[in-house]
Amino acid sequence: MPDRGTVVWAPDPFKTDSGxxxxxxxxxxxxxxxxxxxxxxxxxxxxSHHPGSLTVPSDAWVRGEPNQQSxxxxxxxxxxxxxxxxxxxxxxxxxxxxxxxxxxxxSYLDExxxxxx
Numbered sequence: 152m153p154d155r156g157t158v159v160w161a162p163d164p165f166k167t168d169s170g171x172x173x174x175x176x177x178x179x180x181x182x183x184x185x186x187x188x189x190x191x192x193x194x195x196x197x198x199s200h201h202p203g204s205l206t207v208p209s210d211a212w213v214r215g216e217p218n219q220q221s222x223x224x225x226x227x228x229x230x231x232x233x234x235x236x237x238x239x240x241x242x243x244x245x246x247x248x249x250x251x252x253x254x255x256x257x258s259y260l261d262e263x264x265x266x267x268x
Contacts, residue, residue: 152189156176156248157176158174159192159241178252189232197221203226206220211248214243225252225255226259
C-alpha cells in the first residue's frame with residue numbers, strides 16, 4: 152500500500168483510453184479495511200478552473216514536484232486496488248496538506264459540517 156500522502160499514477164476515469172493514467176493523492180492509511188490491497192485517493196489536475204479545487208503549494212511537496220502547478224479535486228474520490236490500478240509514483244505531499252484535503256473531502260459528506268447561512 153502506498154503511504155498516505157503519496158501521489159500515484161492510476162487510471163483516469165475521465166478518459167476512455169485506459170492507458171492514460173492521471174495522478175492521485177492517497178488519503179487513506181492502515182485503518183482502511185484492506186490496507187494491504189486498496190487505497191482511497193483523490194484526483195490531481197493541472198487545470199485551475201475547478202471551483203473548490205485546492206492548489207498544491209510548492210512547499211507542500213516532500214518530493215516529486217512537477218513542473219506545472221497542481222490542484223487537488225477533493226470531491227473526486229476513488230478506491231484504487233494497489234496491484235491493479237497503481238502504475239507508478241509521482242512523489243509525496245506533506246501530512247499537513249493531506250489533512251487539509253481530507254477535511255475538505257469530509258465536509259462534502261458530513262452533514263454536521265454544514266453551517267447555516
